Amino acid sequence: MAQSYDVVIKGTGMGEGEKVLVDNLMKAFIHTLAQRENLPAHIVFYGEGAKLTAKGSGCLEDLKELEKRGVKVMTCGICIDYYELNDHLEVGTITTMGEVVEILSNSNLIVEP
Template structure:
């Protein structure tokens, strides 16, 4: 059995840790995840339902829960035909126009947006492009709390594009640290040709 301690971890880290532990099983086995709140339990059980895993969840003590995944046998290697991996990107464009996510508390909004970008890096299907404009332009520059995650996306083939007018307006032109500079024509083109547009 593999044990994962995700107590104290903020969303989406417990789910990410669970997925990683399951992938490392390379076959049948069990993964036990310890977490500290019911929302995380719900997120984990929802993932198990989507993937078809057997699971159980129990409250151990106040503020501590145990989720157990039971994973069935993986197909034998010889039964799995060798195929080329498809492009991991979709025709989705993510448009980020602020340095916070949602309306309300600013610090919470920043925390949510950082978690959103990290969660993007963990998706099976990545977006084709992530656009940054207006207040979002600072997120691709030196000192951004999500630079490493954006560089990870870029290394996987995701286009990271920041509005040049916005960088200039905020005095950030020389501080761009990931991706490339773009213009409004290209932004409109990316958005109108996208199969799906996500605005966190």
């Protein structure tokens, strides 16, 4: 049986390097995640990662597919407010820091790209 896990995304890019490269890596990570059979229970977005769930993100199609398949896509409310994305959230729900702490503290495995 596959292990349950959660994913935390705290930026628009994956790894270090030029912005175009790291942003493409993150997009590829999310796309590859959406193709897997063993999906995470939650994907929590915070910091600049909140931008990936908002209008204009190149990850929306894959994130909507993940949500359709039962993954809880959650974006930090403080971050949504900070980046003024309230009217631009395209996928998932807005979460509180209390929910984030609850999810992360009870997770069997946290994957951070």
